[in-house]
Amino acid sequence: MGALIGFFVRLYTAVFGTLERITNGWLLGLASRFIFAAVLLQFFLNSAMTKIGGDKASIVNLFVPIDSAYIQILPKLFEAAGYDSSGIAFFPYGLIVVLGIWAEFILPVLVVVGLFTRFASLGMIVFIIVMTYVDITGHGVDAKTIGALFDGKPYAIIADDRLLWIFLLLVPTLKGPGVISLDWLFGRMYRKREMYY
Incomplete structure (x- = not known):
């Protein structure tokens, strides 16, 4: 019996050790970025477009936000200003x-x-945490949307989905x-250049 168990342990170690060696350094980062692109890139870019005018988007709105940007990012402040963004100081609120x-435009593309993947992924994690905080405290989403961890119901947009988003981005961060x-391409070019100097 011991020989049989030993055989399975060696087989297991050989198969998964080989798999780990073959995929080490390239698969996890690539797969996480591909899944991020397939599942979340369009979500974040569409969301960003609503903050600069949607169909009537203007490059100027990247520097002078429209009301919908304030509604989404600083809802309580916008309400306190009487839903008039001209009553909100640029520094610090307009700058925020x-x-x-x-x-929301730059980090998902990076x-x-x-490009600057670890920094961009960490930035997206922070962005998701802030977005979640604003949704809960500023927009007052309901308990069903917030959900709870370990509740056996993996359909809550915030507790479940966003935790998976963060894990997905944790992979390229680490x-x-x-x-x-x-x-990788720029690093390779840099290393080649360093070899010749």
Whole structure:
């Protein structure tokens, strides 16, 4: 019996050790960025477009946010200002809204193309945490939407979905983007240049 167990342990170790060696350094980062692109990229870009005018989007709105940006990012402040963004000081509140818009456009694209991937992925994690806080405290989402961990109901948008989003982004934050990325390409070019100097 001991020999049989030993055989299965060696087989298990050999199969999964080989699998780990073959995929080490490229698969996890690439897969997480691909899944992020397939599932979340369009969500974040569409959300960002609503903050600069949607169908009537203007590049100027990247610097001078429209009311919908304030409604989404600083809902309580916008309400306190009588739903008039001209009554809200640019510093710090308007700046917060502008930076939020830029983050929602720039960070997801950086994650997908694999440029400054660790920084962009960490930035997206922070963005999701802030977005979740604003949704709960500023927009007052209901308990069903918030959900709860370990409740056996994996359908809550916030507790369940966003935790998975964060884990997905934690992979490139900790493991890097993988070989099919601009980080890898620029790193390779840099290393080649260093060899010749």
